Amino acid sequence: MNLNIGMALLLAIGMIGTAIMATRGKRSLGISILAAGLASLLASVMFLLLGAPDVAMTEAAIGSGLTTFLFFFVLGRVRRGEND
16 A cells, blocks of 8 residues: 555656646747656556546547647647648
């Protein structure tokens, strides 16, 4: 039981750290996007520890996978100046 509490605490600290990196990323938008994806991935691991594997899979697929890809896709189109 203590191992689960320690792992949950470590994941929570990691999520807070990556969320701060995502919101205060002054270097580049790419790092902020990756940090947001990592925070979502850590949240999916937390859901798995809490016993909700269906929510964990959805969070991993949509939150960290599709959303990160979509942000990078839009960022690339904005930087190239494409209109559509």
